[in-house]
Structures are given as C-alpha cells and as structure tokens.
Amino acid sequence: MLRFCGQEKCSIDANGRVKLSPRFIEDFLQRCGGDVVIHSLPEGAVAVYPEDVYQQMRASVGQAAEKAGLSLVQRRILRSFGALSQPDQITRQGRLTIPQAYRGNAELLPGTEVYLVGVEIGIEIWNAQRWEQELQDINTHLLQKGELEMAADLSAVNNEGIKGI
C-alpha cells in the first residue's frame, strides 16, 4: 500500500497549526499512532516523520552520545540533531502544531499558505511559494541529469560499441 504520497495545499491557523488531510492522518495513525518527530530542514522546510523512522535515520549517522561533549566538532553534531528535531503529536482532530523555533527558518508563520508534501517515509511542510520553487529546481536537476545520460549514451558508442540495443 502506498503511504505518505501526494501533495495538499492548506494554511496554518492563527495558532500555528496545520490540519492534515484524512489520508495523511490515516498514514500516521497506522504507522505510529500519531507520535511523530518534527525536523527542521536546512533547505527551509520542516519534515514530519514517524518516531521510529527518525530514530533509524538518526542512528545511521552514528555518534555514540556519551562520548561527545569533549570536542567542539562532536558537540556541533549533537546540536544539529538535538536542536533541529523535536517530538510532536498529531491530535485526534488531525492537527499538528509547528514548533515555534522552526517557524522562522521554514517561513511557516500563522496564516501562511503551505503544502503538505508526501515523501514516502513521512511528509514535509513547505511554504507554498518555496515549494513551487523547489519543484522547479527538482525538475531542472532531473532534466540536466537526463541530458548527461543521453550524452553518455553517445560517447559509449566510441568507447565500447553498442551493447544493449
């Protein structure tokens, strides 16, 4: 079954909350009972992951916590995870409060238009304008990659001859 996909446009209420679409609510309830982790992304948006998904992501980066604190570098790593992530709850009405501290960087202040974007392992919340820009950037990148692939296909003829076709 396909989870956490599609996009929905909606707005942030006066208290800094978003109401999720029924599909996303269902996805989160089934996956984690509504216990999620909000993560502030450097590209200017926030991600919402089921708690265990976040734990997995976090663990893959490593860094046994207690050894840290000794070096400036390790403290910065801890900060970048600790400060930029925090637990949250999807209420029984399907609402989610965006943490105060993350609103500025993501431009998600009360009243703004946003997109809820499915990213397969969770969702992301984007300022509407920014999301439209991001979509464009993604497209540009994919097109560039496509061009490079076509070029590589041609140059392969010189180097190896044709295998596949």
Added chain:
Amino acid sequence: MLRFCGQEKCSIDANGRVKLSPRFIEDFLQRCGGDVVIHSLPEGAVAVYPEDVYQQMRASVGQAAEKAGLSLVQRRILRSFGALSQPDQITRQGRLTIPQAYRGNAELLPGTEVYLVGVEIGIEIWNAQRWEQELQDINTHLLQKGELEMAADLSAVNNEGIKGI
C-alpha cells in the same frame, strides 16, 4: 523515546535563573532526579548534563587523577574540568540558577534573552544572539554539504554511463 531535543526561547530572571520548559524538566527528572552538572563551554555557552552523563564524558578522557601533576597537558585537562564544571540542581519549580562564574563568558547575565537547546545528552544555554549565529553556521554547513551531494549525483552519470538501456 526522544529526550533533550528541540529549542526554547526564554529569558534569565533578575536573579540569574532560567525556567526550563516542561519537556526539559521531565527529561532531567527522569534521567537524574534534577541533579545536574553545569559546564562552561569554550564556544561561549553553558552545557547542562545529567550527573552520570557528565561522569561518563569525564571518564572517557582517561584516569587523569593518577597521572595528574606529571604533565602540563594533564594538569590543564584537570583544570578545564575542575574549574569549568560545577554541580547544580533543578528546583521543584523547574528553575536553574546559572553559576555566577560562568555568566560572563556565555553572556548570560540577568535579564538577557536566551535559548535552551537540546543536544540529545543534555541541554545547552545560549545567549539568544549567539545561538542564532551558531544555528546559521550549522545550517550553512548542511546546505553546502547538500549542494555537493547534488553535484556528485550529476557527475556520477559521467563515471558510470548508462547501465539500464
């Protein structure tokens, strides 16, 4: 479960105390009953660790006590832990007094705006302005890293050619 994470903005009261957020209070009570160690960080902030976390960090530096007095390096390590750390208590109202001696270096004088920052193994208390700078530095670094990864994705096409066709 996720502990010691997120950020909260608040201010230092007239007597040099901060009131922790309920989440941090809970984290400390569960972890150590409110017995913490304050450590003055060279980057200009103070860290608050549960006592046992601090002990572990301290232990990982080595059995300095026996070797003490033998080398300048050892003596300096002892000093940096001895002089720059001291025990403290989170009161039953969730307040924490910032030791006089550490207020200057961290710019945490009575009346100033601060951030309480979760760092997974404890929290850090930052002067608000300084923290905003630090966050920006962290974000810039993460963004740069991201850009490099995107570039690598493109150049991978050249190296591998097309496999699929």
Added chain:
DNA sequence: GAATAAAATGGATTATAATGGAATATATTG
C-alpha cells in the same frame, strides 16, 4: 561575635499563550 547589608531562594500571583472542542463554511460525492 553581633548587626547590618546583600544576595539567593522558594512560593504565589498575574498575564500570556497553547490546547481541544464545537460550529460554521466550503468542497466533494452520489
């Protein structure tokens, strides 16, 4: 060593913000 002054502590009060629920408006479906 006693008295005074300064500071620190703990509690309580007030103001502000977050929360949950319900009602209304809008969109979607049959």
Added chain:
DNA sequence: CAATATATTCCATTATAATCCATTTTATTC
C-alpha cells in the same frame, strides 16, 4: 441538487511563562 465529508474559524478552557514578594541564607562591617 441533496447529502456527506472535509476545511476553516471561533471560543472556552487549560497550561505555561514571567513577575513579584516574603523569607532565608550568606557575606561584610563594626
């Protein structure tokens, strides 16, 4: 077009944060 479902707004309640004040402790001075 009617009925249902979903989104948005509003309001009452609760929780939280900041402020103030009385008490205790510590330091200083005579």
